[in-house]
Amino acid sequence: MAHLAKTILIVNDEWGTAKGGISTVHRYISSLAADAGHNVYVTALQADEKDRKDAEEKRIKKIFTPEVSPYYPDKTPHRTWLIHHQSFFPHLKTEISKVDIIIGHAPDSHIAALLMKKDIFKQAQSFLFNHVIPEDTEVYSDDATPDKVQEMETQLFEMGEKFDVICSVGPRTKGHFSNKYRALVRQDTQHMEFIPRPDQKFFDIKMKEAPKDFKGCVFRVITVGRVKGVEKLKGYDLVAQAMSKVAESFHGMFQRPPKLVIRGVPRDESEETKQFFARHNKSPYLEVVPYPYGTQxxxxxxxxxxxxxxxxxxxxxxxxxxxxxxxxxxxxLVTTNSGLAEFINTDSSLSIYADSVVVDVGCNPSANKRDIHQWEEAIRKVLCNYSVAFKRAQAIKKILNESEAINTSTAIFQSLLS
Structure with a gap:
């Protein structure tokens, strides 16, 4: 029997995916809800014609963007506008008569979603997507304090009392909050592990291996994500030093050293990013190439x-x-200290490739010397046996495209919406 279509509002600060994982998951779950036959509305702080066309193609009913008074002094979009929705998103109340489900993302839009439910859509069921583990990540921030970490963890724990359904992204996040939620008073909160599926456009790519006789070929090693403020967390110091050693060894073998490409460097952070890599690049032969944030x-x-x-x-x-x-x-290559590594290690089809994908490094900065060596060896193994690594990557791609774990996660999420 077909289910009745529901009206779903999914709260986020952007529709596109330039800022990374949270927005990518947001776009994906919006599409899943629309694919299940529901009427889906989303918020964004700004959206261009390309965003609106893309959302329309994915059957999203509308992207709500802020209405800003001409007398408001600062026209720069800010996430607090979502929280102050009555001032900046008054059209939510006038254009949507009823919302059955409202969805927020932690740490970006969960508070705004709760406020929209409280102020406008009181009868809506509330969903939360958990993307962060402050205990694991905030300790690497320059301004981290025990009080700040506790405050962030406490806020996310308390969300377990306020949301009806919680979807933790990946096994690492799910495990962390399953343990935290043991202390909840509320017992009816549903908590699931959510494994997102990459956009089909990634699977549709036909990767071409560089010909073995291609003269002048330079290996390009890419990492994606901003640098400033998250240098320690993202391990960019380790990458720079490991790649320096790889560059030295390639030069010693009379081969052109690989380049390191960084995708995700805003223009106003370009100079500081260059200075950071200048401090950690120990080889005169390693070229570091920064690029700005990129679309999918x-x-x-x-x-x-x-x-x-x-x-x-x-x-x-x-x-x-x-x-x-x-x-x-x-x-x-992914760090062992990631939810993705746990997914690879525990998935019966992918785990056979874990040793060649997951790099066994520590989480303590005092272990830098060992971790740099681990990254150096892993990178060198891929580049020096590239044909083998490339064929293995094609096998992994096929497994992911048919992943039972991802399909199951999708089905559970869509059933919770019905």
Whole structure:
């Protein structure tokens, strides 16, 4: 029997995916809800014609963007506008008569979703997508304090009392909050592990292996994500030093050293990013190439033009960019301290490739010397045996495209919406 279509409002700050994992998952679950036959509305702080056309193609009813008074002094979009929805999104109340389900993302839009439910859509069922583990990641921030970490963890724990359904992205996040929620008073909150599926455009890429006789070929090693403020967390110091050693060894073998490409450097952070890599690049032969934030289409081309993707975070709740790289078919290396690594290690079809994808590094900065060596060896193994690594990446791509775990996660989520 067909289910009745529901009206679903999914709260986020952007429709596109330039800012990374949360927005990518947001776009994906919006599409899943629409595919299940529901009427889906989303919020964004700004949306251009390309965003609106893309949303329309995915059967999203409307992207709500802010209405800003001409007398408001600061026209720069800010996430607090979502929280102050009565001022900036008054059209939610006038254009949507009823919302059955409202969805927020932690840490970006969960408070706004709760306020919209409280102020306008009181009868709506509330869903939360958990993307972060402050205990694991905030300790690497320069301004981290025990009080700040506790405050963030406490806020996310308390969300377990306020949301009806909680979807934790990846096994690492699910395990963390399953343990935290043991202390909840409320007993009827549903908590599931959600494994996102990369956009089909990544799977549709036909990766071409560089010909063995291609003279002048330079290996391109790419990593994706901003640098400033998250240098330690994302392990960029480890990547730079490991790649320096690889560059030295290639030069010693009379081969052109690989380039390190960084996708996700805003213009106003370019100089500081260059200075950071200048401090950690120990080789005169390693070229570091920064690029700005990229759209999914730009990142897909990046993968096609690169030979290896690295996700070297000292801690990563999941690691969506690594999953997208694997879906493309580019050889990929991910940190063992990530939800993606746990997914690979525990999935019966993918686990046979774990040793060649997951890099066994620590999470303690005092272990830098060992971790740099681990990354150096893993990178060298891929580049020096590239044909083998490339064929393995194609096998992983096929498994991901048919993943039972992802399909099951999708089905559970869609059933919870019905």
């Amino acid at each position: 289409d730009e990142i897909r081309i990046d993968f096609q033009q690169s030979h290896l993707c690295i996700m070297a975070s000292r801690s990563e709740p999941f690691g969506m960019i690594g999953l997208e790289a694997m879906a493309t078919g580019i050889p990929t």
